[in-house]
Amino acid sequence: MIRLLLVIPTLDRSGAEKQLTLLARGLPRDEVSVHVVALTRGGPYADELRAAGIEVTVLGKRMKFDPRALRDLKRLVREERPDVIHSWLFAANAYARFVAGGADGPPVIVSERCVDSWKSGWQLWLDRRLIPRTRMLVANSESVAEFYRGVGYPADRVSVIPNGIAQPAAPSCTxxxxxxxxxxxxxxxxxxxxxxxxxxxxxxxxxxxxxxxxxxxxxxxxxxxxxxxxxxxxxxxxxxxxxxxxxxxxxxxxxxxxxxxxxxxxxxxxxxxxxxxxxxxxxxxxxxxxxxxxxxxxxxxxxxxxxxxxxxxxxxxxxxxxxxxxxxxxxxxxxxxxxxxxxxxRHSVELMVSRHMDLYRQVTGSDEPADERAPADTTETTSN
The missing domain is CATH 3.40.50.2000 (Glycogen Phosphorylase B;)
Structure with missing residues (x-):
């Protein structure tokens, strides 16, 4: 059983949060134990995750750099002892690598979801400084992967896993x-x-x-x-x-x-x-x-x-x-x-989940064969 900690700033209705929710709900329950951590606040996707039986913890981060939230995340990692931490977006990527990713901590996978030309110089500097504490960077497109290779991530530590899209929901009206x-x-x-x-x-x-x-x-x-x-x-x-x-x-x-x-x-x-x-x-x-x-x-x-x-x-x-x-x-x-x-x-939820499972097995050293079964729950009801 792979103990997986997913870390993200919020669980608001937005693109990265939607993909994390689809992934968490779709992972095979007999192979992966999932715990989701929101640094700042929960949101609608927190309710969906809990309804699916997935543990959600909200740390209540209040500032860009909140020592209390960092301490709480470090304590949670120490208590949970995850096999792998998978973080999403800048703040969570930074916090996860501050508390783990070193020689004595679990491996950290970071997800980047955009060609982040908006990032300031200090944010790009911090990204580069934290590369040694990064086992793998997951991009959702080749253009995002190319951007982060340009930031300094080695090519062999960048993986592309495109977004997964569930079958469209039935129209709520005619x-x-x-x-x-x-x-x-x-x-x-x-x-x-x-x-x-x-x-x-x-x-x-x-x-x-x-x-x-x-x-x-x-x-x-x-x-x-x-x-x-x-x-x-x-x-x-x-x-x-x-x-x-x-x-x-x-x-x-x-x-x-x-x-x-x-x-x-x-x-x-x-x-x-x-x-x-x-x-x-x-x-x-x-x-x-x-x-x-x-x-x-x-x-x-x-x-x-x-x-x-x-x-x-x-x-x-x-x-x-x-x-x-x-x-x-x-x-x-x-x-x-x-x-x-x-x-x-090319972009089913099942394929997205399967690709993440292959990555988790690779990072944790599992030699089980790829699981071709459909994820446990791929229902999608919202848009962003």
Whole structure:
């Protein structure tokens, strides 16, 4: 039995937290004992984990560097004696390696989920200083792996395990019900963005694209599901561009993923990503996509196959290709089906869990054969 400690800053509804939850719930219970630690606070995924019978501990970290939380994590590691610690995101990656990873502690695997160009100099310096205490870095895309090799991680200590996407949830309502809820006409064409409303998501590009799209197709409407620091700015820009009648800001919705099968096209304009959960969920739901041509998106979408790639900031390109998809239902259906197949074949939760199990066996020296059984629970009900 492998004793696994998963450490992450919070269990809020966001991409890394979702992947950790899918992994923890999917690991074979007869091979792995899982304990999840949230440094700062719990959240919705804490409830899901506990409901699945997984132990969750919240340390209540209050500052960027909290000696009390560090002490509590060290004591927990000493008491639990895990065979491996797997941490996620910067703060947890730092704390886990401070308390373990040395000659007298359990091996530490760190997960990086994005091309972290946002990191400051001191954060990158700390990453480099902690490389000797890192058994393996797991990236969710080749572009993330390339970024961290550039930071200084040896190639043989970087592994790529793409995100896993569960089968799409059944829609929480019908398309007609959604249109009535939003006050939209029966013949509306729906374009959607789902995710955090942050600067990297380039919501300004989406607002310009919505303005151009509504001029080409007055029945088109952009639905934006999510919340974040750029929400007010995006709403203000929609008013200034006079396209607010064709944009609906839905805020955070627990049923966002289940709405994706009801829309016609999915948009993602980010200037950097790791591997977008919402993009993968849209593809799993059989939706054609129009997305920015950045390396992580190009790992998921071949231009003209599952959708279209456009240059970062190219609102005209978003509108142009979306008009093409809305005017050609057969093309949209063909691309949507290609995306659905790609997610099933390359990015299932089962495959993601199996790859992590192989890594845990490698790190702990287990010589058991790879387990091909389906994970215990791969149900997914939320989106980010």
């Amino acid at each position: 398309r007609d019900e959604l249109l009535r809820e939003l006050g939209l006409p029966d013949d509306a064409r729906l374009v959607a963005y789902v995710g955090r409303l942050a600067r990297q998501k380039r919501l300004d590009t989406l607002m310009w694209a919505a303005q151009l799209l509504r001029q080409a197709n007055d029945r088109s409407y952009l639905l934006i599901a999510g919340d974040g620091p750029e929400a007010a700015r995006a709403q203000d820009l929609a008013r200034k561009l006079e396209c607010e009648r064709h944009v609906r800001f839905l805020g955070h919705r627990n049923d966002a993923a289940s709405l994706l099968p009801l829309v016609d096209v999915f948009w993602l304009a980010s200037d950097f990503e790791g591997m977008s959960n919402s993009l993968m969920e849209a593809m799993a739901a059989g939706r054609p996509v129009v997305v920015s041509s950045i390396p992580p998106n190009r790992e998921l979408v071949d231009h003209g196959e599952e959708g279209f790639l456009v240059d970062v900031g190219d609102g005209v390109g978003f509108a142009q290709y979306t008009v093409r998809l809305l005017d050609d239902p057969q093309l949209a259906a063909t691309m949507g089906e290609a995306g659905r197949r790609r997610m099933q074949q």
